[in-house]
Amino acid sequence: MRKATALAIILVGAIGAYHLLMFYDNNFRYGRMRETPAVRPHEEPIPVMHAGVVPVRGGEAVFRATPAAALRSPFAPGDEKAAARGRAVYFTFCAQCHGPDFDGNGTVGQSFAPPPTDLRSAKVQAAPSGELFKSVSYGVPGGRQPALDTTIGVNDRWSVVAFVQSLGARR
Numbered sequence: 001m002r003k004a005t006a007l008a009i010i011l012v013g014a015i016g017a018y019h020l021l022m023f024y025d026n027n028f029r030y031g032r033m034r035e036t037p038a039v040r041p042h043e044e045p046i047p048v049m050h051a052g053v054v055p056v057r058g059g060e061a062v063f064r065a066t067p068a069a070a071l072r073s074p075f076a077p078g079d080e081k082a083a084a085r086g087r088a089v090y091f092t093f094c095a096q097c098h099g100p101d102f103d104g105n106g107t108v109g110q111s112f113a114p115p116p117t118d119l120r121s122a123k124v125q126a127a128p129s130g131e132l133f134k135s136v137s138y139g140v141p142g143g144r145q146p147a148l149d150t151t152i153g154v155n156d157r158w159s160v161v162a163f164v165q166s167l168g169a170r171r
Contacts, residue, residue: 086163
């Protein structure tokens with residue numbers, strides 16, 4: 001009988017404590033943890049996502065899946081603005097390996113064996129723009145060219161291609 005009485009007293013005490021805490025939370029200015037800013041924002045409704053925010057067509061997957069020969073630059077051949085932007089992007093992301101003279105003798109590229117590609121070589125200058133775009137974007141299989149698709153935006157990668165093509169072949 002004593003155990004049942006003790007259990008009943010504990011149960012009534014727990015229920016009473018719960019109701020006392022709920023009264024405190026609901027009626028006093030400084031409630032407990034559920035009143036803090038860290039918890040309160042999560043009780044708000046989830047914002048509605050408008051149509052078109054998340055792309056369902058296009059994007060990086062299309063560039064990756066499209067053969068290099070079928071890729072076309074969004075810039076006209078000889079577009080000076082694209083080449084100027086490509087020059088800025090080149091000297092930010094590419095010059096460390098390919099060098100300021102585009103010969104593969106950059107600060108980092110000097111230590112590679114074989115050295116990075118000479119961007120003014122006849123082979124590079126004769127390559128279609130889609131092939132150059134894929135090399136910049138997804139790297140060169142078996143080579144040291146890193147994939148830059150997550151580092152450089154699509155238009156900036158096309159700008160780099162326009163800049164490299166504007167260099168002309170080394171004589």
